[in-house]
Amino acid sequence: MSDINDLRDKMEEVTLEMIKLLKTRTDIAKKIGEVKKNIGKVVTDETREENLRTKVISVCQEIGLDEKIATKFLNFLLNESIKVQSTNKQTHLSIFLKAKELEQQGKKIIHMEVGEPDFLPPTIVKDALEEVYDKGFLKYGQVRGMPIFRETLAKYVNKKFKTSITQENIIVSPGARFSIFTAITTLLNPGDEIIVIEPAWPAYKDCALNSGIKVRTINTTLESKWEPSIEQIQKTINPNTKMIVLNYPNNPTGKILPEKLQDEIIEIAKKNNLYVLSDEIYSEYVKESWKSILSYNYEKGIVTQSFSKSHAMTGFRIGYAIADHKIIEKMSKLQALCLTNVSEPIQYIAMKALESDTSNNNKTVQNRLDLLIQKADELNLDIIVPDGAMYVFARINKDGFDGVQFANKTLEKGLAIAPGEGFGDYKNFIRISACQDEKTLIEGMNILKETMSEYQ
């Protein structure tokens, strides 16, 4: 008995020592965070992390500790640092919220920061809004979505992508974002790693961080046409890696990967038994060909879709995920916990929206992108011509340029744009969205030009 008490005393001592060390480490992280802010450095430093990881593994070998556990523990520590350093991050969303506040005060703002189509949902949606009451889709329902809606979605997807999915492969969610959240949170465990190719929509990282999952960032550049190299991906994978996120057509770059590269990435994922979370919400907005991850028929693939962009139904908050039924099962458990089910009337309306022809939306956005490309060229901005989506991700070649500062300056002049920093280590970039009519876009680009002239 006294043996166990002695051991427990020692255990307690070690635990409390570790807690004190955690406090010391977090305080240092805060200080490093301040320095980074002052010198304009982004929070995550992959090289530094790799350095630490190598040292941790080497110590494990010396002392005989399981490397996998030690690196998971390191991931926990790194995430704690990232959390304390990540306060006040300025993204397209924070600019959008500021813009909304200015509008409340009566200021006119041109919204080129957000990916919200200015056109209306299909007119069939209006009729559906009226008829849903009598149709009786008004009650609590199945967590994964109404069977009739999932059945319709399965048919829609099968026709579009030549797949053979059933309603068992679908979960309806309040926007694609929620499916991304449930997929990351239920399929991965704290300490696991997820690969995110940047520039990227910030929610992938934020969802992972929120669930104690370590994000491994792969940085791509305009010079490499926003393509990750196979070597970069292979170098990042270790026994803790569980998922890779793909998002093509990409937000913010509009990039679609060359088919061969995409095939190779899927091969690597299969070899390493990784989940592939493919956010395909811009699939309706493509210039030429594009290959869905569904076409690989990979049992660890999860595709997220939404009505926000395809049907201009942002305010309805409705999307869905397609995956193996076992994955859907896991996601639905968390969904049940969080929200019972997605509003039945909204599901009915979305189901009706599927009957409409929305191909004109793509033409509209592509024409606007052509205009933005031409304007970007006139202003000497560096861009890669987007293959799809609804944005131009542009580098502004001015001394001391800072996208956050710039976005705040244009906002004062009535133009909201998204700073590149929200999408990763891209301080000298901005994202310009093509979600306004051509006259408004020209007006916006004129404000951009005027603000640029204030720089050397």
Ligand SMILES: O=C(O)C(=O)C[C@]1(C(=O)O)C=C[C@@H](O)C=C1
């Ligand atoms: O060295 C840094 O730059 C830190 O912010 C510290 C730290 C860490 O916790 O060790 C945190 C995040 C970085 O990605 C790398 C390392």
